[in-house]
Amino acid sequence: MIDTIRQRVLGALGEKGLPADGVTVEFIEGAAHGDITTNAAMVAAKAAGMPPHELARVLMSMLMSIEGIERIEAAGPGFINFTLTDAALGDAVAAIGERYGTSGSQAGTRVMIEYTDPNPFKEFHIGHLMSNAIGESIARLTEAAGASVFRANYEGDVGPHVARALWGKLQEPELAWGEAYALGAREYEAHKEEIDVINRKVYDQSDPAIDALYRQGREESLAHFEALYALLGTRFDHYFFESETAPIGVALVEGHPEVFEESDGATVYRGEQDGLHTRVFITRDGLPTYEAKDLGLIRLKADTWPADSSITVTANEQQEYFKVMRAAAMRIMPELAAAVRHITHGMMRLSSGKMSSRTGDVITGESLLMKLIEAAKGRASESKADDPEQLAQQIAVAAIKFQILRQGIGKDIVFDEARALSLEGDSGPYVQYAHARACSVVAAAAAEGIEPSPAAPASDGERAIARILMRFPAAVLRAQVACEPHHVAQYANALASRYNSWYAQERVLGSDRAAARAALTRAVARTLRNALDLLGIEAPEKM
């Protein structure tokens, strides 16, 4: 349909000898200006030497009637608008199947996505929650485009934080590892020497007791994270550890003296040659920094699962750092480094009170999640769900993920706890509710023996639903190319809102259009479910 229009429009321009640069043909929102619009007349007006609205009329007269188009008109500063026939709208809805929203736009490509990246022995904090929500959604969007995706998680299992956690655990064995770390971090200044001794022992493996505690802590931390991943709906294909990337990184740095240079005893990369700044890759003590380890990671990833594109999701405080690391990588392994892409997200701030790790009064990602689950239990217990406990988890995860994914990923997020808990408008639970309601209507129709049967819309309410349903693939595509899940979140919210509005306006059951409206409702349910799935959010059928 839209392709036919595009061809006709470009054809008309060609006939007139006009350039087609910048011409768009696209679906538009709302019925006020039709369903599809083109800016062809405005873009080509200058070359044609006539006012845009006049050229619009000329072009319009050249377009013959098109199957499925009811009306073509020129409007505003020179848009040419096309309005679909009800039959065409009905056909579009009838074509909505279980996999609506998937495509093959990235078929055949291999994409590795690294996200979440918590450190064993430490807390799972809010930044990890953000990285996880964003990374998981990008992974799902990429899969929906037909690419094969490899989910990677990179964790710091060595370094100064380990000694702090081990020391804390030795003081108070009953503490969880994250708490033990917090204790060790707080007390570091006061017990610097003891903790540094532990650090050396971890490093040279000279103390069997410390070694055993280290292995236990690493294992328990990872198992604990695994439980959180299950709750969040994430599963990783592979875990990379700093203990593996460090030696590879050191070898890469030492193997390329032409790229790095000595400075004050450390090995650095002069980023100034790339318009950046100098960074240390190996300290004067001979230990690799994060920079060197990340070089090793690039190589290790490629050896583990060769990819066409390798994405890393982190907080944007690492943006400048990453550029320098990547610039150095470009000189060592240009083909691999060129495929590396860094996606950064903002920080989360809580509207009430600030987070301070110094005072020990930290709200971790985990505690926030647990708090939300607790809060959701009240409503869930009054719900129609078969498993209220599970529903409370689904709602809590939806609330926090939607809050993260509803806005552009680059900006800081102000997380308003009270608002997320209210579970009202413009939220994950709001969309879930609309979906559950739609499922309920379809089920009620089935119980009355009504078989959903797609048909051309016959009211403004039905047309509005059909029109917004049609826009889903475009919203998904936009999210995919920009790696911006919020386009899907915004769409899901708009669809839920439009559906709720229609629901309040027209009845499905008991109307003479029950079969058609049941089909429309089923299409809404499928689309909402698929949209939520792309966001990594569960779509319960009852709540």
Place this chain on the structure above:
RNA sequence: GCUCCCGUAGUUCAAUGGAUAGAACGCGGGCUUGCGGAGCCCGUAAUGUAGGUUCGAUUCCUACCGGGAGCACCA
């Protein structure tokens, strides 16, 4: 000081260079026992300042004002 990101209703966010800047929360007013009221309807209110490019600027460019992040052995 240098580099990067960001300034949109009271608040939190949208708006591939397009048409009347769109939602949510808040506030005010409504929703006849009716498929699920976590809902619906009506009202309220915004592009930091000054220039520039363009047929058209919230969007691109410049300056200023305001906020955030980063800038050598931490991750």
